[in-house]
Amino acid sequence: xxxxxxxxxxxxxxxxxxxxxxxxxxxxxxxxxxxxxxxxxxxxxxxxxxxxxxxxxxxxxxxxxxxxxxxxxxxxxxxxxxxxxxxxxxxxxxxxxxxxxxxxxxxxxxxxxxxxxxxxxxxxxxxxxxxxxxxxxxxxxxxxxxxxxxxxxxxxxxxxxxxxxxxxxxxxxxxxxxxxxxxxxxxxxxxxxxxxxxxxxxxxxxxxxxxxxxxxxxxxxxxxxxxxxxxxxxxxxxxxxxxxxxxxxxxxxxxxxxxxxxxxxxxxxxxxxxxxxxxxxxxxxxxxxxxxxxxxxxxxxxxxxxxxxxxxxxxxxxxxxxxxxxxxxxxxxxxxxxxxxxxxxxxxxxxxxxxxxxxxxxxxxxxxxxxxxxxxxxxxxxxxxxxxxxxxxxxxxxxxxxxxxxxxxxxxxxxxxxxxxxxxxxxxxxxxxxxxxxxxxxxxxxxxxxxxxxxxxxxxxxxxxxxxxxxxxxxxxxxxxxxxxxxxxxxxxxxxxxxxxxxxxxxxxxxxxxxxxxxxxxxxxxxxxxxxxxxxxxxxxxxxxxxxxxxxxxxxxxxxxxxxxxxxxxxxxxxxxxxx
Numbered sequence: 001x002x003x004x005x006x007x008x009x010x011x012x013x014x015x016x017x018x019x020x021x022x023x024x025x026x027x028x029x030x031x032x033x034x035x036x037x038x039x040x041x042x043x044x045x046x047x048x049x050x051x052x053x054x055x056x057x058x059x060x061x062x063x064x065x066x067x068x069x070x071x072x073x074x075x076x077x078x079x080x081x082x083x084x085x086x087x088x089x090x091x092x093x094x095x096x097x098x099x100x101x102x103x104x105x106x107x108x109x110x111x112x113x114x115x116x117x118x119x120x121x122x123x124x125x126x127x128x129x130x131x132x133x134x135x136x137x138x139x140x141x142x143x144x145x146x147x148x149x150x151x152x153x154x155x156x157x158x159x160x161x162x163x164x165x166x167x168x169x170x171x172x173x174x175x176x177x178x179x180x181x182x183x184x185x186x187x188x189x190x191x192x193x194x195x196x197x198x199x200x201x202x203x204x205x206x207x208x209x210x211x212x213x214x215x216x217x218x219x220x221x222x223x224x225x226x227x228x229x230x231x232x233x234x235x236x237x238x239x240x241x242x243x244x245x246x247x248x249x250x251x252x253x254x255x256x257x258x259x260x261x262x263x264x265x266x267x268x269x270x271x272x273x274x275x276x277x278x279x280x281x282x283x284x285x286x287x288x289x290x291x292x293x294x295x296x297x298x299x300x301x302x303x304x305x306x307x308x309x310x311x312x313x314x315x316x317x318x319x320x321x322x323x324x325x326x327x328x329x330x331x332x333x334x335x336x337x338x339x340x341x342x343x344x345x346x347x348x349x350x351x352x353x354x355x356x357x358x359x360x361x362x363x364x365x366x367x368x369x370x371x372x373x374x375x376x377x378x379x380x381x382x383x384x385x386x387x388x389x390x391x392x393x394x395x396x397x398x399x400x401x402x403x404x405x406x407x408x409x410x411x412x413x414x415x416x417x418x419x420x421x422x423x424x425x426x427x428x429x430x431x432x433x434x435x436x437x438x439x440x441x442x443x444x445x446x447x448x449x450x451x452x453x454x455x456x457x458x459x460x461x462x463x464x465x466x467x468x469x470x471x472x473x474x475x476x477x478x479x480x481x482x483x484x485x486x487x488x489x490x491x492x493x494x495x496x497x498x499x500x501x502x503x504x505x506x507x508x509x510x511x512x513x514x515x516x517x518x519x520x521x522x523x524x525x526x527x528x529x530x531x532x533x534x535x536x537x538x539x540x541x542x543x544x545x546x547x548x549x550x551x552x553x554x555x556x557x558x559x560x561x562x563x564x565x566x567x568x569x570x571x572x573x574x575x576x577x578x579x580x
Contacts (some may be wrong), residue, residue: 002237005032007039009258012116014173016139017123024078024150028071037067040112051108054101058094069095077154096158103158110151113171117210117261120173123197124180136178140203144172175264176203179240182275184252185282187308189227192234193288196254198241200275202267209440210261215447217325220522221313221333224301228314232291243277244270246335247401247415248461249284250277253331256290256317262327265439269328269418271457285334287313289327300326302334302527311338324441324449328420329523332399335415336524344401345535348521349472350374351395351412352381353464354578357388362578363464365400365412366553368472369520372503373555373567375421377472381571388579394419394455395464399523402539405465409546410539414460423448468577469543469550471497474558474566475504475514484573487551491540494550499536504558 004018014032021027044052059069073092076085082096096102120143122136148171156162179197186194242263244251250273255263266272291314293299298318305312311334315321336346349367366374375397382392396414405411423443438452470485471494478484488494501520505512518526525532543550553574556566 005035007035010116011258011260012118013257014120016120020139025075027146027150028075034067036113037070040109041066051105055105058098074154077157078150081157099158106155118173119260120176122178124178136176137203140173140176144170147171170205174205174208182279184280189229192229193254196236196239196241198243202264206436207438207440209443211442212322213319214323215442215445217323217329220526221300221302221330223527224303227303228301232293234291242266243273245273246270246331247413249335249338251285251287251331252283254288259290259322262324265324265451268439268451268453269416271417284338285311287331287334289315290317292317332415333523339401340524340528340531344403345539346401346521346524348399350378350397351400352378353393353395354389355391356579357390358579360578362467364468365466366470366472367498367520369501369503369517371505372472372474373557374472375419376557376567377553377555377570380567381574384571385575393459395460397454404542409465409548410542411463412466413463414455417453417455417457418451419454420449420451423450466548469548470553473552473554474556475502476554477556477559477562478554478569482554484570485551485553485577487549491544495536495540497552
């Protein structure tokens, strides 16, 4: 990003490297302030709000000059009170005489600013030097205080007295980015990505709340057979790259600035790679999110670039894909496709290593598609069993993979350090307990989500032998002889249930009712069913040979009225199995 300021799609980007405001006057005279003010005036003019009508009537000027008058008045109000201004310049009498109307304008304009997504950026090619990063943190804090001080000073000088209550709301950037220019051995066909800055560090003002335009994900990702980058446009000033460690793979995730909230959210989900882990290194995965092309419909596709040994994901620009699920699931699809080629079996589910106070332990995998109740059951297990658990390590919360281990049980590995959790299915107080480290998305809507870190990277790549492998059944109610947990007697029965992948859709996608998905995993296995069929037979045979218990856990999450008690009851049953 070369410009000092950009405002696009309700996203503000402030380039501290190009310009940094130290004083109220510098702030008011900046191009950024004028552009935000004009965006606000345009909005209230379109609405024909009473605030706009009062401004026009009381300034007696054309709309084109309104920003000039307001900025000049704000400069005066930053040092003088209302009466002093009236004595100095009667031009503003009619505007500020109606004090209450003018206060309404100040409050509404400030609220408009705070509702924008705001990002501060510094370009730093000498990365990993503590002084630069410390200075950036201080600069962010000072910038926020500068805006807050200016807002308070102007309003105090209009009202005539100081407020009795001060609310220390974040007024600067919601997030700060340190970016650097990084070279990697870019093969032919990827040149459009050259010089896109890499995110080296992120400063978050938590809780971070974003309001994407969509709240569900639709469909599966299709394979294409030519490089989609050849038909798209990339303006490098509008792009950022998040270098992610997805399991043991290196991924370069390129995100358009209009979807910047999703790039920020990645830091709570995937471990950010260090410079020495990605500089001059070719990644396993390249994913481009939000590229503009000439196709009439948004494309969500992947390309297996065999020649360059890169799995390439591509999602084109559009409001339809403004949902973090697209970023997360495409990244995991690309990971899974690579692991399938390497002979590993991707698992859509959750896994924990549990050590009880009595010395018993178990490594539990709960497999299931979105909304099946796997994460909810494990969280219920944690809350119910706090007095009995010595240690509980999350290996994966959504996607993992298995490898065979000669002479012992198959090993399980994770891909993410975070969880993408559906708020509707958590205990009411849980989200508030995690508010200090979570990123929230559309918290006022159905399928509201939070993303929070839940695991250490060293744990997810360690490899844990599996003791219990359970399919999350969310559609059967526990009654008429059915129990929360039952076990299969042979691989064939287990494979049939797991391959069918039945679940009651919970509104996490556009699906409704009782649906099925191949192996409960539309993120890789469904695209490569021939290869995965062979792997499933091999791994499930190994489960039964090595003594892994394979069964179903009935979470009842999709049963009306059982959304909370279902996972709790399933967790109690799991607890009793492990503690014996």
